[in-house]
Each structure stands twice: as C-alpha cells, then as structure tokens.
Amino acid sequence: MRLLERDAVLATLGELRAESVARGGRLVLVEGEAGLGKTSLLRTFRDSLPRGPRIAWGSCDPLTTPEPFEPLLDVAPGLDEGFAQLLHRHAGVSDVARAFLAALRYERGVVVLLDDLHWADEATIDVLRFAARRIESTRGLVVGAFRDDELKRDHPLRLLLGDLATSPSVTRLRLAPLSVTSVAELARGTDLDPDELHMRTRGNPFFVTEVVAATPELMPATVRDAVLSRARRLSREARTTLDAAAVIGPIVDPSLLADVLTPAAEECVERGLLLVDGAMYQFRHEIVRQAVLDMIDPGRRRTLHASVLDALVRADPSQRSLALLAHHAVEAADADAVLRYARSAGAAAASAGAHREAAAQLESAEAFAGRLSRRDRARFFEDLAREQFITGRYHAGLAAYDQAIGLWRELGDVREELRLVSEAAKSYIASGRNGDARKLERRVAELGDGLEDGPVRAEALNTLAYLRVQERDPEAIELARAAIAMSPPDGFDATVLMASITLGTARLQHGDDTGRLDLLHVIDTAMEHGVDRTIAHAYTNLVEVLCEERRFADAEPHFEAGRRYLTDRELDVQRLYLEGQLVTTDVYRGRWPEADALGSTILANRQNSVIGRILVLAALGRLRARRGGSGASNLLDEALVLARPTGTLQRLGPVLGARAEAAWLEGDLDRAAAEAEAAYPLARDGRDPWQLGEICWWLRQAGRPMDDRADVSAPWRSQLAGRWREAATAWRSVDCPYEAARALLESDDPNEVEEARAAFDRLGAFPGAGLAARRLRSLGIRSIPRGMRASTRENPLGLTAREVEVARLVADGLSNEQIATRLFLSRRTVDHHVAAVLAKFEVVRRGDVRLAAAKHGLDLGRSAPAN
Numbered sequence: 001m002r003l004l005e006r007d008a009v010l011a012t013l014g015e016l017r018a019e020s021v022a023r024g025g026r027l028v029l030v031e032g033e034a035g036l037g038k039t040s041l042l043r044t045f046r047d048s049l050p051r052g053p054r055i056a057w058g059s060c061d062p063l064t065t066p067e068p069f070e071p072l073l074d075v076a077p078g079l080d081e082g083f084a085q086l087l088h089r090h091a092g093v094s095d096v097a098r099a100f101l102a103a104l105r106y107e108r109g110v111v112v113l114l115d116d117l118h119w120a121d122e123a124t125i126d127v128l129r130f131a132a133r134r135i136e137s138t139r140g141l142v143v144g145a146f147r148d149d150e151l152k153r154d155h156p157l158r159l160l161l162g163d164l165a166t167s168p169s170v171t172r173l174r175l176a177p178l179s180v181t182s183v184a185e186l187a188r189g190t191d192l193d194p195d196e197l198h199m200r201t202r203g204n205p206f207f208v209t210e211v212v213a214a215t216p217e218l219m220p221a222t223v224r225d226a227v228l229s230r231a232r233r234l235s236r237e238a239r240t241t242l243d244a245a246a247v248i249g250p251i252v253d254p255s256l257l258a259d260v261l262t263p264a265a266e267e268c269v270e271r272g273l274l275l276v277d278g279a280m281y282q283f284r285h286e287i288v289r290q291a292v293l294d295m296i297d298p299g300r301r302r303t304l305h306a307s308v309l310d311a312l313v314r315a316d317p318s319q320r321s322l323a324l325l326a327h328h329a330v331e332a333a334d335a336d337a338v339l340r341y342a343r344s345a346g347a348a349a350a351s352a353g354a355h356r357e358a359a360a361q362l363e364s365a366e367a368f369a370g371r372l373s374r375r376d377r378a379r380f381f382e383d384l385a386r387e388q389f390i391t392g393r394y395h396a397g398l399a400a401y402d403q404a405i406g407l408w409r410e411l412g413d414v415r416e417e418l419r420l421v422s423e424a425a426k427s428y429i430a431s432g433r434n435g436d437a438r439k440l441e442r443r444v445a446e447l448g449d450g451l452e453d454g455p456v457r458a459e460a461l462n463t464l465a466y467l468r469v470q471e472r473d474p475e476a477i478e479l480a481r482a483a484i485a486m487s488p489p490d491g492f493d494a495t496v497l498m499a500s501i502t503l504g505t506a507r508l509q510h511g512d513d514t515g516r517l518d519l520l521h522v523i524d525t526a527m528e529h530g531v532d533r534t535i536a537h538a539y540t541n542l543v544e545v546l547c548e549e550r551r552f553a554d555a556e557p558h559f560e561a562g563r564r565y566l567t568d569r570e571l572d573v574q575r576l577y578l579e580g581q582l583v584t585t586d587v588y589r590g591r592w593p594e595a596d597a598l599g600s601t602i603l604a605n606r607q608n609s610v611i612g613r614i615l616v617l618a619a620l621g622r623l624r625a626r627r628g629g630s631g632a633s634n635l636l637d638e639a640l641v642l643a644r645p646t647g648t649l650q651r652l653g654p655v656l657g658a659r660a661e662a663a664w665l666e667g668d669l670d671r672a673a674a675e676a677e678a679a680y681p682l683a684r685d686g687r688d689p690w691q692l693g694e695i696c697w698w699l700r701q702a703g704r705p706m707d708d709r710a711d712v713s714a715p716w717r718s719q720l721a722g723r724w725r726e727a728a729t730a731w732r733s734v735d736c737p738y739e740a741a742r743a744l745l746e747s748d749d750p751n752e753v754e755e756a757r758a759a760f761d762r763l764g765a766f767p768g769a770g771l772a773a774r775r776l777r778s779l780g781i782r783s784i785p786r787g788m789r790a791s792t793r794e795n796p797l798g799l800t801a802r803e804v805e806v807a808r809l810v811a812d813g814l815s816n817e818q819i820a821t822r823l824f825l826s827r828r829t830v831d832h833h834v835a836a837v838l839a840k841f842e843v844v845r846r847g848d849v850r851l852a853a854a855k856h857g858l859d860l861g862r863s864a865p866a867n
Contacts, residue, residue: 035206053109067323093353177203649686673702
C-alpha cells in the first residue's frame with residue numbers, strides 16, 4: 001500500500017523521537033479505524049530511523065483471549081536479555097513493568113513499536129501505564145497503534161487513555177481518511193470514478209486498494225466483497241490453504257501449515273492474499289483474514305481449529321502458548337482441551353496480573369466444569385470467583401463463590417469452606433453488599449466454633465472482627481486480639497497482620513489513639529516482607545478513620561505517604577479510595593476547587609471501586625449543593641443507589657446527610673426530614689458521634705423535635721444546644737469553615753450572622769450566603785454587602801471559574817506546563833483542573849474541549865496572549 005497523506009504524522013513522530021532523546025522519553029499512541037494504515041505508518045517510521053539505537057517491534061494477535069505480555073515477548077529479544085528471561089519466567093506485572101522501564105533506560109534512543117494494542121492483554125496495558133508515568137526518566141520512545149473503533153467502554157486501553165489524558169509525556173496522533181485527490185491517485189488506470197470510490201470507501205486506504213486490486217472495473221459494496229472477489233479466483237487447493245491459514249492466525253508458520261494440510265500457499269501469495277515476511281506467511285491485513293474466516297462453514301472451521309490444536313500439541317512444548325492452545329480448543333469446542341488449556345492459561349494470566357484475561361479463560365471453561373470432580377470443581381469456581389471479583393464483575397463473582405462454597409459444604413471439608421466463606425464475606429464488603437456479608441458472618445461463626453484453637457480458627461475470628469469493624473462494633477477489638485493470640489508466636493503471619501489492622505482500626509474508631517500505632521506497625525512490618533496489598537489496607541483504614549473523626553491534620557502525613565506508596569506500586573483501586581478520602585476532607589476544609597477537580601478525575605476513572613465511588617459521589621454532591629450549582633441531585637441519586645445495598649451507616653450516612661442538606665438548602669424541609677429520618681435508625685445504633693450529630697441536626701432543622709444527645713461529637717453537641725459561638729469555635733478547631741459559618745447562621749447577634757455571610761461568600765457557598773442575607777434582614781439589618789456576581793456561580797456543566805479559565809487555555813492548545821506558568825499555579829494543580837475539565841465535558845482528547853463546550857452552550861472564547 002502506498003503511504004499517502006502521512007508525511008505530517010511521520011514528521012511529528014520524528015520530532016517526538018528527537019525530543020525523547022534530548023529531553024526525556026515519550027509515549028505516542030497512533031489511533032484510527034481499521035485500514036487507515038497504522039501498521040504501514042509504523043513500518044515506514046521504523047525504516048526511516050538511523051542505525052545504532054535498539055529498535056524493537058511487537059504485535060498483538062486477535063485470540064479469543066490474549067496471551068499475557070504478548071507484544072512485550074516480541075520486543076524483549078531486541079531490548080534486553082534479562083528482560084526476555086524475566087518474561088519467560090512468568091513474572092508478574094510489577095517486575096515486568098520495572099524491567100521494561102529499565103530496558104528503555106539502557107541506552108539513548110531506544111524505540112519500541114507496538115502494533116494492534118486494541119488486542120493487548122490487561123497486563124501489557126498495566127506495564128504501559130507504569131512506564132508512561134515514568135517514561136520522562138528515560139531517553140526512549142514507545143509508539144503504540146490501535147483501532148479506536150474497537151475499544152469498548154470498559155476496555156483496559158480506554159481506561160489507560162483516560163488515566164494518561166493530562167500526561168505531558170504522552171501524545172496521541174489520529175490518522176485521518178484519505179482525500180479525494182489521493183483516492184484518485186490510487187485508482188489511476190482503472191475505470192472507477194474517484195468521487196464514488198471515495199464516498200463508498202470513506203477514504204479508507206486499505207478498502208481503496210482492495211477495490212482497485214480486486215475489481216478495477218466494478219465497485220464492490222464492502223471490503224469483504226472485494227476480498228471475496230479475489231479469493232474466488234483461487235484453485236480449490238489454494239482456497240483450502242487460505243482457510244487453514246486464516247484459522248492459524250495473522251502470522252502463519254509454514255511448518256505448522258504443513259502439519260495441518262498439504263499447502264498450496266504460492267498461489268495465495270501470487271493473488272496477493274498472503275504475503276511473505278521473512279520465513280513466515282502473513283495476511284495483508286486482519287480485515288482480509290477476518291473476511292476469509294467469515295466465509296468458512298462453521299463445521300469446517302471447527303475441524304480446522306481441531307487440526308491446528310493437534311499440530312500445536314505435537315510441537316515443541318517450550319514453544320507452546322497456553323493462550324493459543326486455549327483459543328483453538330475453544331474454537332474447536334473440545335471440552336477436555338478447553339478444561340486443560342483454558343484453566344492453565346487462566347492461572348498463567350492471573351500470575352502475570354492479567355486478571356481480565358484470567359477471568360475470560362476460566363469463563364470459557366465454565367460450561368464444561370461439570371466434567372471435573374467435586375473437589376476440582378470447587379477449586380475451579382474459587383479461581384473464577386476471584387478473577388471475576390478482581391475485574392469488577394461482582395455479581396458473577398459472588399455467584400461463583402456460592403458455587404464453590406456449596407461444593408466444599410457437600411464435601412464436608414470444614415476448613416476449606418471456612419477459608420472460602422471468609423474470603424467471600426470480605427469480597428461482599430468490598431463490593432458494597434454488607435447485608436450479604438452479614439449472612440455469611442453467621443456461617444463463619446458456626447464453622448469457627450467447631451474448630452480447635454489454631455491458625456484456622458484465628459482466621460475465622462479475624463474475619464468476624466473485620467465484619468464487626470464495619471459496624472463500629474467494639475467487639476471487633478476482642479475478636480481481633482483473640483485472633484492474634486492464636487497465631488504462631490514467631491515469624492511472619494498474614495493473619496496476624498490483618499487482625500492487627502482490624503484491631504488498630506477498631507481502637508481508633510473508639511477514641512483509643514494506640515490504634516494509630518498498631519496500623520503504623522503493620523505498615524512497617526508489611527514493608528519488610530513486601531506485602532503491598534496489606535500496606536494499602538493499613539493506609540486506607542488509617543486515613544479513613546482519622547478523616548471520619550475529623551482529624552484532618554493528623555491524617556495528612558499518612559495520606560501523602562500512602563498516596564506515594566500506592567502510586568509507585570500501581571495499586572490504583574486503593575489509591576483512588578485514598579484520594580476519595582482527600583476529596584471528602586477538602587470539602588469539609590473549604591478547599592473546594594481542589595475537591596471538585598480531584599473528585600471529577602476519580603469519577604471518570606473506571607478502576608474505582610463501588611465503595612470508593614460512593615465516597616466521592618457523596619462528597620461532590622454535598623459540594624455542588626453548597627455551591628448552588630447544577631449536578632448535585634444526579635450525583636446524590638447515584639450515590640444512594642450504590643450505598644443502599646450496603647445497609648451501613650458508614651456508606652449511607654454521608655449520602656443521606658448530604659441529601660438532607662441539599663433539600664434544606666433548597667427550602668424543602670419535608671424532603672430534608674425524610675432523608676434524615678431514613679438515616680436516623682442507623683445513626684442512632686451506629687456508634688458514630690459525627691454522623692449521629694448531623695442527622696439529629698437536620699431533623700431539628702426540618703421541624704422534627706429532637707432531645708439533646710450526649711453521644712454526639714462536641715461541635716454538634718454545642719450546636720444542638722443552641723450555643724452558636726461555642727459550636728463555631730469547635731468547628732474551626734477541626735478545620736470545618738462551612739460548618740462554623742452554618743452554626744453562626746442561627747445566632748440572634750447580627751455581627752455573628754454577618755460573619756457567617758462573609759465566610760459563605762469567601763467559600764462560594766451561594767445558598768448559604770443567601771440564607772445569611774435573609775437572616776440579617778429578619779434581624780433588622782438593611783445594608784448587606786452584595787457578594788460575588790451571579791454570573792460566576794454556575795455554568796451548564798458545573799465548572800468552577802478556574803476550570804472555565806483552564807478549559808479556555810486547553811482549547812487554545814496550551815500544554816499543562818504552559819497553563820501552570822500562565823496562571824501561576826503548580827503543575828499538579830493544573831493536572832487536576834485539566835482532568836476535571838475533560839471529565840465534565842465527557843471527552844478524552846484535549847482537542848475536543850471547544851466543540852464539547854459549544855454543544856453545551858458555553859462559549860470559551862479565546863485566551864489573551866501571555867505578556
């Protein structure tokens with residue numbers, strides 16, 4: 001295919017390569033629909049590079065389920081021998097990611113080209129995410145190409161694009177279709193009308209060349225028709241060969257083809273349906289292969305897959321790919337082979353960190369699980385549940401847990417059942433289904449009571465303690481202590497660490513600050529043993545409880561340390577939950593622009609957990625209500641839908657409290673009362689003085705008589721007693737300026753109410769400022785400061801004034817670094833603002849911001865030039 005209209009993109013790639021060598025590494029992502037010439041572009045770029053630096057090429061294949069690290073296995077020999085050995089030892093994502101980054105640092109000017117990333121496995125995408133965040137520390141260039149029309153909403157590559165949307169070291173290049181002029185050049189010498197050809201093919205270069213090569217005198221309707229026209233000219237033997245080659249894959253080993261049938265490949269090459277690339281055959285494009293596959297009778301296709309599978313099984317075992325074997329087994333509908341190879345491929349994928357692929361492999365074998373023994377079947381459903389749960393498919397995962405638990409119960413294996421019930425109960429909690437966890441809690445207690453003291457019973461007690469701490473039940477302390485006491489006295493023990501986390505959390509919940517020391521000790525011990533997820537659990541619990549107790553200053557250093565640790569180890573789910581705590585904290589502390597920017601970024605990230613999403617939705621919903629802008633009700637409605645199944649005060653309390661506040665600010669006292677009344681039973685029994693105080697306050701504000709309660713936190717106790725100045729002082733002591741102003745709003749002293757009005761105005765809390773102005777008038781004050789202009793309060797997308805300013809600069813093409821310089825902001829603050837702008841406009845590409853703004857009726861105009 002002649003490469004037309006790609007000079008500008010090739011020039012950009014050349015500039016980015018020079019920049020990567022001179023200033024720091026870059027990741028470039030080339031996107032476009034199938035047939036636009038992405039692979040040809042990468043090859044032309046590769047061929048244009050000077051000799052000297054290492055240049056490595058890797059591709060992804062369209063298997064039923066991808067093989068972990070497939071393109072990295074291709075590039076490894078050209079990068080670093082140690083990296084290649086690590087991959088062949090089936091190392092996990094963290095080790096592979098660090099080794100890949102080290103390979104990029106090996107020498108200046110390393111270039112890695114990765115084709116067809118839309119077929120990449122989750123582990124490969126995780127390696128790219130890790131490398132992209134640190135690639136500026138290298139002098140290498142990574143260029144990846146993918147079909148943007150094949151990325152589903154939850155595709156790992158789409159999530160990666162969102163994560164890296166604001167990264168200065170990442171560039172996205174989109175290939176455009178050809179113009180009529182170029183289509184006419186390709187059709188020169190035929191009777192085809194260039195305008196009609198351009199209209200029919202939409203300027204797709206591959207489609208154009210297929211039409212020209214297949215039927216220069218006739219215009220086919222689709223690429224498939226063009227390929228069929230060529231294939232029909234083959235002899236019977238060549239057509240059979242082409243079918244077998246299509247089943248084998250995009251790259252065809254002649255020896256494998258010969259093991260399947262007696263090939264007639266030369267004729268396929270002569271007709272241009274296969275190409276010779278070194279020692280291999282390959283299809284001109286995946287579109288060609290897929291068109292050939294679609295033409296094969298389903299029964300014959302299964303037979304060919306079975307023949308290919310048989311040939312692969314007889315091949316050198318060291319050269320086998322488990323994912324490839326599983327792919328052909330599935331396509332051949334060979335039940336025994338699917339169970340053998342899909343399970344093995346699933347285990348290998350899980351070990352590598354490709355959990356999406358692990359789940360898919362196991363799901364392909366699920367229909368045949370009845371062939372396994374009950375014990376093996378229980379293990380199978382355990383593995384399936386774990387992988388489905390890790391990938392966020394909670395409903396399916398919990399159903400698989402139920403299957404496995406039932407099988408262990410049938411087998412009468414108490415220890416195995418207890419182990420799995422404990423695991424499932426914790427999984428229910430993480431997915432926001434606390435009610436289901438409580439049902440399993442009873443079974444854990446029954447099974448644990450029948451065991452002698454020791455590690456297994458310790459695990460049961462630890463699970464019970466973990467479940468009780470979700471309810472702030474002080475019994476969690478004794479249960480955790482008992483679990484620790486039953487564990488081995490010497491050496492590292494995972495149960496002891498988890499029980500220590502529960503013990504520390506429970507102590508902190510009930511005012512015992514030794515809990516903080518417990519959690520810090522767990523972090524130190526776990527770091528010695530490299531138990532990353534235990535460390536993550538300890539950090540998130542420590543920060544969460546301190547924030548719930550409004551000890552924001554105490555939480556700050558642990559938040560920063562935890563965030564650095566989790567970011568460095570790519571533990572994004574835990575990091576997002578930790579950052580959700582920061583959003584909530586910033587709302588309370590009056591840091592509203594930062595809260596809005598970070599919260600919007602988190603909500604746009606689909607790696608966030610259910611409970612993490614509840615946290616951020618409640619915080620941002622409360623913030624939007626306090627600002628008086630649009631969007632609060634949508635956020636709080638979604639939060640309630642997600643929080644309701646938990647049935648817990650920890651998740652429902654903040655949501656219902658925010659909903660009551662939003663209703664009160666709108667003057668709807670009946671709705672405020674209904675929200676507070678829904679929360680009151682949980683708050684009354686929930687042992688959380690902060691949540692209880694808030695719910696009691698909204699009930700009182702809505703006209704529902706409430707007795708003064710001694711079991712609420714000090715600021716609420718003063719406020720409920722009508723001691724406004726004392727309450728305001730208490731709120732300021734815990735760094736809650738909005739709450740302090742709201743307390744003064746109730747005062748009969750005009751000076752105190754004016755103090756509240758000024759505070760609301762500084763925060764941008766327009767409904768609160770309006771309430772204060774009305775209160776001042778009721779107290780006889782007529783001269784009231786005007787406050788901020790209404791035009792700054794709201795816009796169609798709920799952007800802050802700063803975000804509108806940032807959006808304008810993004811639309812004008814400025815980089816984050818340039819925006820930071822222009823607005824005298826830190827680079828991190830700008831990163832958050834840009835991410836929030838992209839999330840609120842629901843776009844991924846910076847170039848789409850102006851168009852998205854126009855669609856919502858927001859004119860960004862043009863920014864003034866810098867001085």
